[in-house]
Structures are given as C-alpha cells and as structure tokens.
Amino acid sequence: METDSDYICEETDSINSTTSSKSSTKIVETIIESIFDEWQEEDVDELTNNMYQLFETYHEENMILISSPTFYETMLEHVCQIQFQDLLAGNLCNQEDYDELYEFAKNTLEVYLDFAPYVRRSVVYSSTLNEQKNRQVEATAKKIKALQDIPQPKQKSKEWHEFRYNLISASNLWKALGSESQKNSLIYEKCCPLQTNQINYFNSTESPMHWGNKYEPLTVMIYEQMYQTTVGDFGCIMHQNYPFIGASPDGINIDPTNQLFGRMLEIKNIVNREITGIPKEEYWIQTQIQMETCDLEECDFVETRFLEYSDEAAFYADESREHLDKGVILCFIERTITANNQVAKSNDPVYVYMPLDVSLDKDTIAEWTRHQKEDKRETGLVLLNTIYWYLEEFSCVFIGRNRAWFEAAAPKIEAVWKTILEERVSGYEHRAPKKKSVRKINASIDDSTQSYMLENMPVTNSFCLIKLDEDGNVL
Template sequence: MSDTSVSNGSETSEMSDDVWNDPIEIEFTEDDIAECIESIYHTHDEYINNNILHMSSPNFYEDMTNYTTEILFQTFCGAGLLLNDADDEAYDEFKDFVEDVTEVYLEFCETPLRSMKNVDADVDTNAFVHIENQLCHLQKINETQPKQKTPEWHTFRDGLLSASTLWKVFSSEAQRNSLIYEKCKGHTQRLFTNTAGAMHWGVKYEPVTVLIYEDLYQTKVGEFGCIQHPAFKYIGASPDGINIDKTSPKYGRMLEIKNIVNREITGIPKEEYWIQTQIQMETCDLDECDFAETRFGEYSEEDSFYEDDSHEYKGVILHFISRPQNTVNSNTTASSNDPIYIYMPLSVSLDKESISAWIEEERVTQRERGLALLNTIYWYLEQFSCVFIPRNRKWFQKAQPHIEELWKTIEKERKEGFEHRAAKKREPKTTVVRVDEPKTTLNSHIQSYIIENLDMTSSVRCVKMD
C-alpha cells in the first residue's frame, strides 16, 4: 500500500458496513473489503500524482473514479474476487462502491480539493501574520504601478502573461497560437467600448457583485491592481479583490468574480477560471480564493423595479459619459471614451423618493467632473454562487515550466516574426444582389438591390446632454 494512503484501520472498519453491505456475486470478508478500499485509495493517490496538471479539468474526479474502477475491476476479476458478467451489472455495482469510497477519500486526501462549498474558519496566528505582511507588500506594489491605460501601463502589461489568459497555454494548439500572436502584436488602442457585449457586462457588474459579497459575508474587499509574480517576472495577475477586513474569517482570501450572461451556473469552476485563480494565488502568495458567479437581470422600465418585491438584492447603476471637450472645464477629470458607472450603495432605501434624491445628487456631482448622465439602469440579482478554491502548489510546480516555455517562444518570435501564428479568418463577402421588380411607368427608371453581409459595426448614436 502507498505511504500516502489516507486510510487507517478504524476508518476502514467503519466503512465496511456502511459502504458495501451488498457484496457483488461473491461473498466478501471484512478483510477483502478493507483490502479493496486500500487499493482504491492507493490507485487514487497514483492517479493524482501522475495527472496533477489535469486537475484544472472540471471532470478530474470523475475521470479519476472511472480510471480506478476500470483498473481494479479487471484486477479483481483476474484474481477471482469479482465475476465479469455479460450485462455489466457487476461492473456497475463495483463502480458505485468506488464512488462511495471516493467521497470518504476526498475528505482526507492530502492534495487540496479542486474546489468545495464555501467554507470559513478563523485564521490562525501564523497565517494571520503572513497575510498581514503580504497585503501590506501588495499594497505598496499597487501604489507604485503606472497609471492605468497610460503608455507606461501598456508597456508593463505587454511584458506579462496575465492569469486570465494562461489557460490557453494548456489548451489547443490554436489557443496557444492565439496567445503568442496577441502578446507579440502588443496593445491595440480601442477608440470605443462595446457596451452590449458579454465581456463588458461582466465588467459593469463586477462592483455590484463585490457589494453583495461584502454584505452577505460581512467583510470588506480591497483592490490591488496588477501584480507581477516575484520570481517568474513574465506572470501577472489582477485579482478582482482580496478580503482586507482583519475581523473576518475570510481575511486574506482572494476573490474572483464571473458575471454570467448565457450559461448555466453549476458551482463547478470552469477550467480556465480554475487556472486563473491558481495563478493569482501563486502570484500574490495567498492560499485561498472565493470564486463567485452571479447572474443579473435588468428591468425594462423603472416602474417594474419599484413593483418587484421578489428579489432580495436589486439596485441602480448610473451610466455617465464624457461631455465634448469644448464644453468641459479645464480642470475636468473626464477624458476617456469608456463608459463611467456610478453604483448606488446597498444602504440606500429602495423607495422612489430616496433613490431619486441619490440620482439627482450624483447627477450634480458628476456634471462638475464633465460627465453627462446617459442612462439609468435598474438591476436585480437572479442567481449567486460562491465556492472555495484552495491553492494547489503541486499543480503550479507542474504548470510553470509550460508557461515559461511559451513565454520564451513569445520573446523569440517578437524578434524573428510571429505572423504565422495569426488565425485564418473567413470574412463574409459583401455582395450586391439585384432585385427584379415589376416595372411601372413610375419606377421604370429605378433598379433595386439588396446588399448582403454589409458591415454595420460603425454606427452613430445621438445623445442629448443634460
């Protein structure tokens, strides 16, 4: 048996009656069952050690269980302990047994679980001191970073592989090519922001999720900007936040947020998100991360917001835009085409009078900054999920060489050429189709056409400034 096995005699004895009361075809003794459990533990240990890099997969434990079932079923059949019947009934029963044993195994496994339901425990003294020192260190780093979206900031970011994109290192060849191409090409300035896309939706609702998270768990989340890994300088992470309330059991726990638009929230982190959180914890040298997923909805009209009493969390977002430069005072801070959102605190009463007063106060305040109110968004929280992801140092040890190899490729191809990494785009052809219509004396001189696949991305919206 493996030295890393998590079982002991008393645990095995307790499981004998609970897990396998109905032996498969052959009479099993207590010793047989104990040996079978030990074999399952040993095979699980072996699988994890040999496949630690694949723990990023949401199906990791399912794959592990299937592997152990297949290996041990054939072994036990060969030893005459199981009968391999034609209808697979024995196999199915044995798999059920392995699944039951696996649940116990995961409770005692030395390797951190991939994720688990949100757990909170008081931070011990040693961990508290480390967290306190580390947060102080991260804050100092944040204070010395280049200002966002300046040339210096873009140069800094171009020299890093961000945690949110590193999943591509372990994905398909096409995804790796995409990452190499993006980093070699460098930053491309955006003139406008698409506020209708799923990515922008996530950005827009991130502060709302933080407000709800802080309220639910009675904590405080701080921002720390983009952090460079202290040892592997090509790795960077921009956590959505870190718990900074020293009285909270979540003190020092990182927070990663995903605001979902059109997929199911399962409570199981997708592969790319799990990798992102592991890179963030390694970069910031913190051991815990909460992974929060939310689904928000927006009311189509103001009256629906006030009439609805079925949602515990709802509120208001004010969408401001910059006024034209020639109408802005010289001391204004508004100079970007990006939308600017102001979020109503959860402490504001949800009656119309209180909200209207808050909106008017913000309108006046932001007008002095050279901003105009474009839209008032009334939102509600439809779904909230928060799971705990522990740091997995073994995974990072296996992953880091792959990341470094890709970074060296980027450095090499920045000098020698990277155009061959570009994706082959299939652009729709714009075609003009003549429409034959009955001729009359009124339209005989007119020819009608339909333009197919016309690019409509460059559109104009007229806004009346308040």
C-alpha cells in the first residue's frame, strides 16, 4: 500500500530489543558515508531506542495535535532537534551532520509507526483494496441496525432544525478545537436564535456547496461500483454519551458480504483546490466525530474533481473516457402553472443521474433521457438542462478511529458547549462579528473657483508616472 506522511497502523505490542536491533541496522545501511560508520552497533541501537522513546512521549503528550496534517513532520523535527543537541554535546557529530541525522530519524519513525500502539492518521489507497483484517460481521450488523432504527425528523422540518440547533455537528465541530476566533464564531452561530421561518433552503447552483451536493450521489455510485459494495443513507445521529455532538455521515457500507462492511464514507467534491491525499484538519476531525458518534472503527475519505463538458458535442467527441469516467445528469425543476397560465420556475433543482452501466452511445442516452422526462412529467417536473460530466480525479484515503484523540478532545468540546448554553441565557452579543466602520466623506465647494474639496477620503496605495527626457529632466 502506498502511504504518505499520514496513515494508519494496526495496534501491536511495544517494540522489543530484537526488532529494534534489526531495524536500526537496516536504517544505517541505507546511509552511505554515514556519521555512524565509526559507531558500534550497540551505540546505534541506543540512539534508535532513544528516538522510539521520544516518539512515544511526544505521542502521549500531544495526541490532540494529531488532527494536524503536519503532526508527523512536527514530531520528527522535535525529536531530531533533541537528539542532535545531545550528540553535539557529546562530540559525536558536527553541525553539518544534521541533515544526515534527520534522514536517520525519518527512517526510524517509519519503522516505529509500524509497531507503535497508536493509530496512524490516514492511509492512501493503492491499487488494492484496504480490507479489514478482523471482520466482526455480527457485531457490526447490530450497530448498523441500531443506527437505521433511530427515528429521524422529516428533513427541513421545524423538528429537524431544532434537533440540529441543539448540538454541534461533525462538519463544524473543528471550530471548537481551533483558535479563539474560530471558537467565538461557533459559539455565536449556536447562540443566535433559531428562526426556521426565515431559512432559505436553496443555495446558488454556482456555489461550491451546491456543487458538492450535486455530485455527492454520483460519487457514491462510483464508489459502490469500484469496490462492489452498497452504501446506505443515514440521517443525523446523536452521540450516546455526549448528546451535544451529532454527525450526518455521507454513507455507511451496509453489505455484510463485502470486506468494507461497516466502514463509513465521507465525501468532498472539490471545485478548485488541490487533492493531496492528506485530509485537511477540519475534515479529519469530521471523520473522527462521525466514527465516534456511530461507534464504528473505519472511514473512507473520498475526494473527487468532477468537470463538465461545454456541450453535448464535446461529450461525444471525447473517446478517451469510459464508464466511471463520464456520464450524464438531468436537471429538472418544478413546473408550476400560475393564474395567467404561465410557467413559474422553482429555484430548487432535482437531479437524476444516469446509471453507470448505461451504454454511452447517443441513441441509448437519448432513450434513457426520454424515459426520465416522461416519468418526471407525472410528478410535475420538467427538464431544465442536461449536464455532461467527466471525472478528472479520484482519491480514497483510509482513516481509522482514534479513541485516544477523542478522549483528549472531548473535554474541550464540552467546555465550548457549556459556554453556548450559558450565553444563550446571559447574552452572546459581544461575540458578534465586528462591523467595519464606514468612513464619512465630506464634500465642500469653493465659490471662487467653483471646485469641490473632498475630505476624509481613504488613502490607497498609488504611484505616479513621470515622463523624463534623455537628460533626466521632467517633461
């Protein structure tokens, strides 16, 4: 499996001395003309074990920080600095040897993480499926059945909004663990009175949020096809022990015959940022809260980059892509007849996704489209436009549940919720975003020259072009 700086390992026993000796010898063999050339093997073993101990201490003392994408890099730098200063003090290396020691520490960290009793941050999928090694089908089935049986208020209803208002959802809980400014934003947001009658359910079809919602069902279809699985839809789940925490998973694998059974799914359909294979901090926290809330152990974090053809001709002209790589979405809107027999367009589009096993030839797609139009006409929907999409990029990263991290994070989350409850009563207005002061510009007229004088104009960065002759004189 190909891994990046963030990944998962299985829980194992502590590293023993035999393993340490073999691994340290292997590490030194990778460094040519090393500062360790004159060291005895036991000296290298001692350095390796010291680093293992420092890595373990850093883990224990800074577990809350593992949500950061740079956690391992920071830990590596921290340990390397400590060891480098010790070696300098003992005249065992010189200032110019730091890079070599850093490389040694980096290789040592890779070995350590294979044995350490800590869950790695994430693992990038390779060409092979990251399967569960110890599948507990019966226990997982009971958990999923319990989640499916949880009563759900009707989406967008008054009860639905009130339920979500009285908890912190996984998608924005990261703010409770962020900067003071981010905590302030979350507290203010949750303290503002809920006004369901003023909520607008529609967001612009050009917004990143709408783009993500539009392509989420398609991403699930592709994921199911790629891994031959079935993903179930779940509503908003409340944490059993912390009722102020909630999660709305994008899906859970519900096929008990599949190796992914019980694995959660979190989807991000990005618009313009880079897909690195390393989950951003707020997304990693979101997946941890989802696993913790649903009491499940694994999550696949999927990122996609969908693009759209300019028109139908471009779609059929592109023969480089096949199933899973391109397809069709039909966008329908409600057809409402006004008193003047005019058609009023609803702002809330309804998307229908062409199945991935439908042939991509023009006649087959036209026939499928015709059937969809007939079916939707009976429900008062008319076709607004046809979207021709293609999948430019797909990333699937495996994230394991980190119980130690949540144990460290829970008190901080609880403290923020306590503040929310208190300030809903005592007042929260002091947390409102500060409005920018509007500069008042005064205008006066000079009667003698009939010219205007503007005062208090904002100063902006500017420059003046001066034309000079060949002798440097101003023209």
